[in-house]
Amino acid sequence: MGLTYEDYIVLGNTNAEDWANYWAEGDTTWVSDKCNPYLIKYYQSYLACDQPSTIFVPLCGKTQDMLWLARNGNRVIGVEMVPQPCIDFFNENNIEYHVEKLQGMGNSKVYRSQADGLDITIYNCNFYELTAELLGCQCDRFWDRAAFFAINPDQHPKYIKQLMSLLTPDAQGILFTVEYDIDQRPDVSSPFCIPESRLSEILSPIASVKFLELISMPRSWYGHLDLNSMDEDRFGDSGRVITNIIQSLKYRWMMSQNRQLQELYYEDYMQKGRCRHQDWSQRWQNKIIGWHLSQVNPYLNENYQVYLKNNDNPHSSIFVPLCGKSLDMIWLAQKGHQVVGVEVVEQPCHDFFKENEITYKVQDLQGVEGKILTSQDPKINITIYNCDYFALTSSLLGFRFDSVWDRAAFVAISPDLHSNYAKHLASLMAPSGRGLLIAVDYDINEHIHPGPPFYTPDTLVHSIFSPFTSVQRLSSFLLTGKRVEHFKLSYVYENIYYFKFNEG
Known part of the structure; x- marks a missing residue:
């Protein structure tokens, strides 16, 4: 019998120590030295505002997306639990910054820069410890290019609830998910499979969700899955199958909290549609x-x-x-x-x-x-x-x-x-x-x-x-x-x- 998704949720096992090791060992194949092309493609339609906005980038690492967003006049706020990529982001981009310790939050810090007209802040702390009060605002937009599917599956509802608490009531943003055959993974680790039904279950009560595009990813993005370590007797050539599945079933969604308005319009729409x-x-x-x-x-x-x-x-x-x-x-x-x-x-x-x-x-x-x-x-x-x-x-x-x-x-x-x-x-x-x-x-x-x-x-x-x-x-x-x-x-x-x- 195959692995059920309920079992898969429980087995998700990537923790903070794993992520720290990935960064320390340079095992960060998901990191690109360029801005994500889909951010550039969809920015005007879903993230841009009439006036500069505050854009939240969860589990940001050292992504170049933050720099691109800041250069487009936005205030950018990221959160990353591993210190190294926070420092690397500013140093590798030659951006002056200063560091403050977050009071009452252990070793957590905040890295800030307003150099050269940029406004970028990265909170080096546990994502769930972040609050709108700590940020000093609620964010207008969010860009989640790799956070949701990096979170252990049993934490997905908690993640979305926390994300919503950091956003304004009419906020919207773009979210990536990944889906594949969970029976063909040699381990249960990031990137985690998030089936369409699971996404709908989590988001439907609180947000309207729109599918934007299905895209193919280069092998460099998923090389860290270590497909060659599969048990050949059990999986045979399925390593290539999962590669294709991950390539072909990569989803991106636009999400808006204004669900009640959408439902109100749909009730009206049903009556008018004849x-x-x-x-x-x-x-x-x-x-x-x-x-x-x-x-x-x-x-x-x-x-x-x-x-x-x-x-x-x-x-x-x-x-x-x-x-x-x-x-x-x-x-x-x-x-x-x-x-x-x-x-x-x-x-x-x-x-x-x-x-x-x-x-x-x-x-x-x-x-x-x-x-x-x-x-x-x-x-x-x-x-x-x-x-x-x-x-x-x-x-x-x-x-x-x-x-x-x-x-x-x-x-x-x-x-x-x-x-x-x-x-x-x-x-x-x-x-x-x-x-x-x-x-x-x-x-x-x-x-x-x-x-x-x-x-x-x-x-x-x-x-x-x-x-x-x-x-x-x-x-x-x-x-x-x-x-x-x-x-x-x-x-x-x-x-x-x-x-x-x-x-x-």
């Missing part, structure tokens, strides 16, 4: 169909082999809800699948077959208002149910689907129907069925975009679908150009999810 049958009919009639692609969806092409292809049953059924006249259906049918779509508007159902020159048959549905359009081409197994999504049942179909490809349905359903949508989808899926879903995320505090596509953030996807399926986010993409300008929003992300439906 798009019913007649709205879709008008869009198709007036050719306002910006969501329709003239080629196969690139996310389908990219993820099909791993997440939808069924090697045991190459003719497995794939459901395409709210299918419109998507070319994805032809692409899937050409792979040998039985493809079934459902579309409430009649026009795109006919357009699909006519525009692709596929002979088809039309029949009235029995007991349900609508029609069924079926391909007569023996090489193209495609059926489209022209009816309400919620009217489609496994009884009407005569079977349940092996897979689902939701490229634009969940985001098109009005927010007040999202929960019903997920429950109904689960009723159409075979036990252990699989699926891919695209959701969109943007800032509803910035502007209540009327939709569609409707606001479907990561927390919503997890909360709505988790009762029926496991939920794994595969990737996130920032939309650019006309697709964003149309929404009149500063950013729009598309998040790609993989589902594995429950067995029962």
